[in-house]
Amino acid sequence: MDKDLILLGHGSGGRLSHQLLDELIIPTLSGISTTGQNDAAILHHDGRRIAFTTDSYVVDPIFFPGGNIGHLAINGTVNDLAMVGAQPIAISVGLIMEEGFSRSALAEILRSMREAADLAGVVIAAGDTKVVPRGKADRIFINTSGIGYFRHELEIGGANARVGDKILINGTIGDHGVAVMAKREGLELDTDILSDCAPLNGLVESLLEEGAAIHVLRDPTRGGVATTLKEIAIQSNVSISLDEVSLPLKGAVRGVCAVLGLDPLYVANEGKVLAIVAPDVAERVLERMKGHPLGRDAAIIGEVTDGIGGKVRMETLVGGTRAVEMLAGEQLPRIC
Amino acid sequence: MNRALLDEFSNRELVQGLAKQIARLAEGRETPLTFMEVCGTHTMSIYQYGIRSLLPDKVRLISGPGCPVCVTPVGYVDKAVAYARQTNIIIATFGDMLRVPGSSSCLMQERALGADIRIVYSPLDALALAGKNPEKQIIFLGVGFETTAPTIAGTILSAASRGIENFFILAAHKTIPIPMSILSDDPELAIDGYLCPAHVSTIIGAEAYRFLAEEHGVPCVVTGFEPADILQGVAMLVTQVVEGRSTVENQYRRFVLPEGNPKAKEFLTRVFVPSDAAWRGLGVIPGSGLAIAPEFARFDAEKALPVTVEKPREPEGCCCGEVLKGKITPFDCPLFGTACTPEQPVGACMVSSEGSCAAAYKYGQ
Amino acid sequence: MCLAVPMQITSRDGESITAEIDGVSREASLMMLGEEVQVGDYVLIHAGFAISRLDEEEALETLAIMRECLALSQSPT
Numbered sequence: 056m057d058k059d060l061i062l063l064g065h066g067s068g069g070r071l072s073h074q075l076l077d078e079l080i081i082p083t084l085s086g087i088s089t090t091g092q093n094d095a096a097i098l099h100h101d102g103r104r105i106a107f108t109t110d111s112y113v114v115d116p117i118f119f120p121g122g123n124i125g126h127l128a129i130n131g132t133v134n135d136l137a138m139v140g141a142q143p144i145a146i147s148v149g150l151i152m153e154e155g156f157s158r159s160a161l162a163e164i165l166r167s168m169r170e171a172a173d174l175a176g177v178v179i180a181a182g183d184t185k186v187v188p189r190g191k192a193d194r195i196f197i198n199t200s201g202i203g204y205f206r207h208e209l210e211i212g213g214a215n216a217r218v219g220d221k222i223l224i225n226g227t228i229g230d231h232g233v234a235v236m237a238k239r240e241g242l243e244l245d246t247d248i249l250s251d252c253a254p255l256n257g258l259v260e261s262l263l264e265e266g267a268a269i270h271v272l273r274d275p276t277r278g279g280v281a282t283t284l285k286e287i288a289i290q291s292n293v294s295i296s297l298d299e300v301s302l303p304l305k306g307a308v309r310g311v312c313a314v315l316g317l318d319p320l321y322v323a324n325e326g327k328v329l330a331i332v333a334p335d336v337a338e339r340v341l342e343r344m345k346g347h348p349l350g351r352d353a354a355i356i357g358e359v360t361d362g363i364g365g366k367v368r369m370e371t372l373v374g375g376t377r378a379v380e381m382l383a384g385e386q387l388p389r390i391c
Numbered sequence: 392m393n394r395a396l397l398d399e400f401s402n403r404e405l406v407q408g409l410a411k412q413i414a415r416l417a418e419g420r421e422t423p424l425t426f427m428e429v430c431g432t433h434t435m436s437i438y439q440y441g442i443r444s445l446l447p448d449k450v451r452l453i454s455g456p457g458c459p460v461c462v463t464p465v466g467y468v469d470k471a472v473a474y475a476r477q478t479n480i481i482i483a484t485f486g487d488m489l490r491v492p493g494s495s496s497c498l499m500q501e502r503a504l505g506a507d508i509r510i511v512y513s514p515l516d517a518l519a520l521a522g523k524n525p526e527k528q529i530i531f532l533g534v535g536f537e538t539t540a541p542t543i544a545g546t547i548l549s550a551a552s553r554g555i556e557n558f559f560i561l562a563a564h565k566t567i568p569i570p571m572s573i574l575s576d577d578p579e580l581a582i583d584g585y586l587c588p589a590h591v592s593t594i595i596g597a598e599a600y601r602f603l604a605e606e607h608g609v610p611c612v613v614t615g616f617e618p619a620d621i622l623q624g625v626a627m628l629v630t631q632v633v634e635g636r637s638t639v640e641n642q643y644r645r646f647v648l649p650e651g652n653p654k655a656k657e658f659l660t661r662v663f664v665p666s667d668a669a670w671r672g673l674g675v676i677p678g679s680g681l682a683i684a685p686e687f688a689r690f691d692a693e694k695a696l697p698v699t700v701e702k703p704r705e706p707e708g709c710c711c712g713e714v715l716k717g718k719i720t721p722f723d724c725p726l727f728g729t730a731c732t733p734e735q736p737v738g739a740c741m742v743s744s745e746g747s748c749a750a751a752y753k754y755g756q
Numbered sequence: 757m758c759l760a761v762p763m764q765i766t767s768r769d770g771e772s773i774t775a776e777i778d779g780v781s782r783e784a785s786l787m788m789l790g791e792e793v794q795v796g797d798y799v800l801i802h803a804g805f806a807i808s809r810l811d812e813e814e815a816l817e818t819l820a821i822m823r824e825c826l827a828l829s830q831s832p833t
Contacts, residue, residue, distance in 0.1 A: 375444045380752060513805070
């Protein structure tokens with residue numbers, strides 16, 4: 056296979072993406088250790104910490120059940136800041152549109168962005184707009200960058216998981232990815248599933264009141280819960296054990312996954328946070344999550360165990376055990 | 392019948408009860424038992440539910456050539472790639488085919504380079520593409536065993552009755568019973584029984600395996616794909632061995648009839664003719680393929696659309712053949728996890744999402 | 757090798773059906789199914805086609821055998 060080619064899998068968040076980042080992008084752009092990656096960068100300036108992050112949104116379809124690219128673009132960046140424990144303040148928006156794109160579609164996307172920003176309590180402070188010739192972009196691409204500040208001294212990051220910690224999630228898995236895939240041409244399935252796209256900074260703020268007992272926060276976006284936990288297991292050099300029975304899963308998501316041959320553990324989420332916390336606060340954190348509108352279906356889904364670093368195992372629905380590895384490339388619907 | 396009852400087939404307690412039954416049956420056995428499954432859905436289910444961890448050590452499950460994508464030869468992919476490069480052609484395919492390596496490229500790479508390749512859920516969706524794109528030729532990649540072949544047959548019949556002229560199939564369909572008999576006669580393998588495929592059997596019927604049990608002496612149990620089905624199927628195989636019987640039993644009676652699906656079988660005989668088929672890793676197996684019948688040659692891409700293809704090159708060091716025959720596990724292959732990984736696969740076993748190597752890599756042991 | 761899912765028929769129009777599982781629906785064809793089916797029946801759907809109809813009696817019988825096995829494994833020996 057031609058190794059000079061950049062493939063779709065390089066951008067999908069799984070193993071191929073990590074390879075590209077680790078082998079080329081990070082070494083070239085900065086000296087930061089490849090194991091130190093979190094959802095946002097933490098900069099130290101004048102004795103204070105600032106969180107800074109960026110993300111680009113190239114989704115297809117741009118309008119999907121439960122939201123659109125505008126919601127994603129704001130919430131995604133807000134959430135990246137929240138995951139390192141920062142309070143998001145401001146977002147910048149870069150729009151790249153293909154000539155011929157609909158102005159009314161743009162208007163709706165912009166309204167969604169404003170709506171999302173207001174909900175998250177952030178201001179859209181800077182932006183840029185470009186239009187490229189027809190065929191040079193897929194309708195609209197959006198980049199958002201965000202800054203946040205810290206109201207505390209807590210160190211939250213992917214390397215902080217400790218043996219004995221409990222792993223929680225604030226709700227059902229796979230909603231976003233399935234909502235999007237079910238509507239793709241060629242796979243049209245009739246379903247009510249909506250994307251779970253939402254800003255998590257409010258929920259996270261209430262969790263941070265538990266202080267230093269909150270060790271890791273991460274949103275399982277591309278690559279799903281499986282890939283995210285695998286990343287954390289590697290970063291923290293711990294073993295993780297999951298309990299499939301306790302994974303919150305909507306029936307309809309299970310149904311679509313059964314029909315298309317997908318594994319919900321690997322499907323993207325846009326309104327979920329994985330929290331890895333000290334065992335003595337786990338029940339309290341669960342209650343905090345459940346007390347928040349975005350956490351009604353929260354659950355404790357596993358724990359950090361003694362064992363070989365980087366391994367994730369799951370006790371299956373029927374009591375067997377299986378390993379959980381990282382996704383390679385995009386998960387494709389299968390027939391066989 | 393309702394969802395709750397369907398869910399019973401993955402009920403934890405029932406599964407645990409069956410696991411205990413198997414342990415009891417296998418107790419005191421000196422020699423281990425080796426059962427082969429020849430169905431990619433079984434491979435996936437076994438890994439997904441961690442079935443092997445529920446079985447006693449002396450009951451082994453091995454995977455055979457049950458993944459039609461895995462056994463698709465390099466030459467077929469090369470042909471699909473050659474067609475994909477033509478600008479007037481749209482390739483429609485099941486998602487599984489995208490990453491199968493050809494001699495120098497694969498469909499995913501061709502798509503990255505601009506070829507029009509669409510993933511569909513049903514061959515009927517591909518036929519719909521033909522209607523929506525009258526100026527293009529649509530080629531559907533016809534891969535699969537006896538479950539899928541009738542769906543392609545039905546699609547061809549539908550295209551014929553509607554007079555559609557820009558729809559073609561690149562056919563590589565295979566049948567499973569003949570390879571099963573070849574493997575069961577292989578002295579190096581010592582298969583003690585077959586978990587027969589769930590869904591192929593809905594088409595060909597449980598009786599299709601009788602010759603294996605009676606003439607080749609291999610116990611056969613047609614088994615469903617839910618975890619309780621698989622364990623019950625294994626229990627039935629162990630029982631046959633312990634009682635010294637060799638016959639065909641049907642665990643999946645709720646969907647599989649002794650004679651299968653006569654209408655689907657009739658579709659097969661109407662649209663396809665038996666042919667010799669090349670199986671990746673197993674070589675050419677006479678009579679194990681389904682070629683499009685002369686009456687429908689106008690839908691056969693190979694007959695209707697000319698294309699030049701590079702000479703196929705098998706990858707060096709690839710042990711897919713041995714893995715597909717169940718002679719070695721994925722972990723025994725020297726390329727597994729190093730030169731051959733899901734994102735840079737060498738052989739088809741690693742590429743197909745239900746291939747033995749891909750499943751082993753993802754679910755591990 | 758053949759991903760097929762049991763789904764319930766919710767409507768029928770000649771050879772075309774709508775089948776549903778867990779609130780997810782899809783169109784499918786009865787073209788290759790000779791057995792008579794009606795709305796409410798469960799069928800196995802593969803690649804947009806119904807390939808077999810669920811025999812409820814057999815399903816219940818299979819479950820009964822499995823439950824018997826469970827009872828045996830739980831009873832004191």
